Amino acid sequence: MERKNLWEGYSEDQLKELEAVNAQYKECLDAGKTERECVTLARKLAEEKGYKNIDALVAEGAALKAGDKVYADCMGKTLVLFQVGKEPIENGMNILGAHVDAPRLDVKQNPLYEDTQLAYLDTHYYGGIKKYQWVTIPLALHGVFAKKDGTVQEISIGEKAEDPVFVVTDLLIHLSQQQIEKKASVVIEGEGIDLLIGSKPVVSESKEEEEAKASVKNMVLDYLKKEFGVEEEDFLSAELEIVPAGPARDCGLDRSMILGYGQDDRVCSFPSLFAMFETEAPERTTCCILVDKEEIGSMGATGMQSRFFENTVAEVVALTGGDALQVRRALKNSAMLSSDVSAAYDPLYADAFEKKNSAYFGRGIVLNKYTGSRGKAGASDANAEYLAQVRNVFDSNEVGFQTAELGRVDLGGGGTIAYIMANLGMRVIDSGVPVMSMHAPWELTSKADVYEAFKAYKAFLKDMR
Secondary structure, eight states: OOOOOGGGTOOHHHHHHHHHHHHHHHHHHHHOSSHHHHHHHHHHHHHHTTOEEHHHHHHHTOOOOTTOEEEEEETTTEEEEEEOOSSOGGGOEEEEEEEOOOOEEEEEEEEEEEETTEEEEEEEEESSOOGGGGSSSOEEEEEEEEOTTSOEEEEEESSSTTSOOBBOOOOOGGGOTTGGGSOHHHHSOGGGOOEEEEOOOEEOTTSOGGGOOEEHHHHHHHHHHHHHOOOGGGGGGEEEEEEEOSOOEEESTTOOEEEETTHHHHHHHHHHHHHHHHOOSOSSEEEEEEESOGGGTSOSTTSTTSSHHHHHHHHHHHHTTOOHHHHHHHHHTOEEEEEOOEEBOOGGGGGGOOGGGOBOTTSOEEEESOOEETTTBTOOOOOHHHHHHHHHHHHHTTOOEEEOOSSOTTTOEEOOSHHHHHTTTOEEEEEEOEEBSTTSSSEEEEHHHHHHHHHHHHHHHHHOO
16 A cells, blocks of 8 residues: 655645745744744744633633633643634544654753863753764754743854854764774763863953953853853753754755754644644634653653643633533543654665555655554554544545554654553544654655645644544
C-alpha cells in the first residue's frame, strides 16, 4: 500500500495555499525559539482572534456559550485554547495536542567562569541530543532573568544580523587522534559543552578602583548590568536556553523543504494553532494544547502529566453550568490527535528503517497506531475503530496521510503525550509530520507534509464525532 507523492497532484490554487501556510509557519519558527516564546506568540495570536483569558472570566463570574473562545496559560510555558461547541461539552471535545519544547542546551544556575582569559557559560543539555552536533555552529542565547524584586528581564542575543553569536568549540583535527577513536556518545562530553561568550578582558566598572581587576568575566558582568540590569546572582533564578542562531530557510533547489530549529514538535504545534483559528462555530467543543516538557518525560507543572489540563477543563465545564461528573464525561468522550513528529525515511541510513512501514517526505501527515520501544514499551496503542474514524475524516476532506512506525522494531523507539491523555479514557492516536535529522540543531521537513497536517487538523476539529 504505497502512498503517492502529493506534489504530483496539487493544483495551482493548492500550491499557493501550501506556500502561504509554510511562510506563516516559518515566521512562527523564527519567533518561537523557546517554549516561552512559543506560548507568548500563540497567546498574542489567540487574543487577536478573540480568545479571552479564562482566569478573567472566572473572576468576573461570566458564563460561556457556544462559539465563545478562551485560553489558559500555565506559567508562560503551556497554553490551552478552547472554542465552545454547539453540543454539550460532556459529549466530548475534539483535541489537538503538541509540544513546544525542543532539545537544546540550558545554562546552569552557577554558570559563568573564566579560564585563560576566555569567558564561558556552563551548560546542561535538555532532551535527547547527539552532543557532537552542537559544536562549531553559531548559537544564540534566549531566556529570562527573574529578579528578586519580581521583575522578569527577557533576553535574546544572536538572532539579529547585527547581534554577536556564540559557539561551543571543538578540538582541531591535527590533535584529534585520541578523540576520534572514542564512541560517538563520548566524543563530546556533557560537561564539555560550554558556551564561549567572550575573550576581551576589561576593568569592571562595578568594582572599586583599588579592587579592580581586568578580566573577561568582568566584561560579561558589566554587559549584563548595562544592557539588562542583572547581577551575577540573578543567574540563580534565570532560565536561559542556547539554541541554533538564525532563521528557518527553504531547502532544496525546488524550495520544497524547510530547514529549521525546533521542528520537533513545532511543525505540529503551529499548524494545530492555525487550524484552531480557522475553525468557527464547531459542533463539538474544540481544543488545542501546546505543552512543555515532552522531551524530558512530560513531568513538572507545565508538562502533560500535571493536572493543569484537567483543571482547565473543569473551569470550562463550570463556566458552561456543568459539574464534576460532566468533567469526567467530557474527558472520556473526547477524541484527540496527539501530534508529534515521525522519523522520515532517509536513504542514507536505510538500515535503520523498515521501508514498508516508514514515513516519507511528500506523502502527508503520519498516523502512528502505536509508538513505544521494541515490544511497544511505553506505547499508546490506538483502537482500530478509532483509526478507521480518523481515516474516514481524512479521506472525506481529501487529506493526504500515511502510516508508519518509528524505525526497525528492535532498534529503538520513542514516546509522546498520547498515553497520558489515553489514561483519561479518551480516544487518542499519534499523528504528525515526518522529520529528517530529528533532534539535530537543524531539522528538515517537507512543505507538502506541513500543508497536509494543517488540512488534517482542520478536518479533525470540524468533522470528528
